[in-house]
């Protein structure tokens with residue numbers, strides 16, 4: 001229950017949150033509700049708290065209200081009830097410091113990548129005109145689009161479009177990035193690059209709020225997560241706390257299972273299980289490399305050693321029900 | 329550091345440990361103590377979050393960007409080009425007809441002086457062609473962005489709804505003036521090439537100098553441009569109601585045509601003053617001697633009323649609209 005922000009930043013060596021509004025959450029919503037005309041409740045009494053400096057995964061099956069929540073945060077959709085603040089500021093005042101990708105890319109097909117970004121930069125009243133070209137070039141560089149900067153958007157591939165949308169979110173100095181399914185349509189390299197980019201951005205101290213239904217992705221790049229189901233928040237917390245019921249395990253592949261089990265026992269590891277050719281146990285707080293050293297010292301033939309982190313998928317499926325069927 | 333986090337977000341962070349019950353919001357007992365220790369640990373008081381400062385010329389930069397889009401877009405340029413051709417065609421036709429002799433009335437007027445073609449071209453094009461061009465830009469302004477999805481990114485930038493709407497309107501109004509100016513310039517050049525220059529004989533028979541004739545063309549352009557800008561307000565208002573720009577465009581054009589039809593029905597004379605197109609042709613007041621400023625003023629008041637009414641409708645709709653495109 002202590003320092004959430006510190007914990008959040010730790011994996012990427014994040015800088016402490018900026019001086020202004022330090023200690024605030026990047027996003028706070030209280031009872032946020034959206035009922036669309038026609039009675040569809042897309043988001044129901046959402047209490048979200050995104051710590052500064054975190055990489056926050058916003059999970060949920062299709063139609064669970066992720067995009068609608070993001071639209072409300074960006075002031076595109078008026079909530080039916082509830083309040084929200086972004087970077088400690090009410091409503092839309094923080095938006096110049098927020099980069100956003102909402103429900104896929106959208107650009108002017110007859111303009112080049114550069115011209116498109118200049119257009120959106122011009123729309124931001126706080127963006128200095130004098131640095132616009134430099135910032136646009138940097139943003140394009142960052143997403144690996146420099147070579148296609150002069151190409152018309154019409155001729156961009158799906159992945160290039162997605163990258164351009166991410167570049168648009170990186171046009172200024174951002175304290176918060178809101179990315180709605182940023183890896184949609186990207187090839188495996190692109191997906192990895194986006195993940196690396198998110199980590200890099202987070203390392204600068206920027207809070208990243210990323211919606212996704214790809215659990216592995218969230219698990220790999222997020223420090224925190226919230227899980228939605230048909231408009232309702234079913235869980236939020238650090239990744240560790242969400243999958244807290246399931247301990248991290250270590251798996252040793254070896255023909256000498258008995259010896260290996262004995263060595264693990266000397267470390268005091270709980271729940272040691274021997275199977276054909278491998279031994280697994282709860283890792284607890286132990287360093288896997290020390291276990292490996294001890295095994296080798298004892299003459300155990302180690303063919304492989306793996307740390308098995310608990311999967312978010314089990315938690316997710318447990319909380320959101322059967323598979324990924326669309327509810328309501 | 330995380331005092332606010334913990335008090336607002338008991339579910340977040342390490343709070344949800346295995347076996348530990350999830351807490352309900354607002355029931356975090358340690359928050360107070362943490363807050364106190366944090367204050368001691370951090371001597372510098374956190375400054376309250378402030379909105380980012382605005383750049384000085386930001387509004388004009390956005391307007392410039394908007395104008396750049398409008399005046400570089402092939403469709404809009406093509407409309408200007410087509411409109412520029414019409415006075416040329418009219419001029420050449422009148423020249424040929426005039427050359428055969430036996431001409432009368434307006435044809436004689438136009439063929440008699442290089443400036444008269446401008447007034448003739450304006451009175452012809454203002455009925456439908458100019459309104460169509462203006463409507464295409466105005467009707468597309470918001471609906472087009474909504475349909476393409478760029479509206480959500482503009483607003484998230486954040487362009488600001490009122491600011492964006494104002495930029496969109498100014499852009500459409502400037503295009504309206506561009507359309508009018510193109511007609512006048514094209515007609516003027518054609519007239520100068522095809523017909524004799526010199527003093528202008530007005531409808532009333534009075535003759536004015538060519539310089540004064542040019543001044544009166546300028547007044548006519550100002551007046552007709554204002555009328556087209558009033559039409560742009562209608563297009564913009566309809567544009568805020570849909571994500572399909574063709575709907576807003578067609579709606580506005582149908583409105584113009586219906587008005588023209590109603591005007592032609594003598595029994596409906598009582599309502600014609602309320603119809604916008606009625607006032608478009610009032611620019612012929614500049615052909616009286618002296619200029620009938622009363623008629624121009626009346627028209628401008630009507631245009632102002634239309635701009636105020638439909639501007640308000642557009643704003644009321646757009647400022648509260650859910651952007652779900």
Ligand SMILES: Nc1ncnc2c1ncn2[C@@H]1O[C@H](COP(=O)(O)OP(=O)(O)OP(=O)(O)O)[C@@H](O)[C@H]1O
Pocket residue numbers: 036037038040041042060061062063064065066067068069213328652
């Ligand atoms: N404009 C609208 N009018 C009515 N209902 C809507 C509207 N937009 C969204 N909804 C409904 O709100 C619910 C949540 O939609 P939302 O787009 O937020 O889901 P999502 O979590 O982003 O899904 P996905 O993973 O597919 O992107 C859905 O049931 C959807 O049908």
Ligand SMILES: [Mg+2]
Pocket residue numbers: 066067068103180
């Ligand atoms: Mg979505």
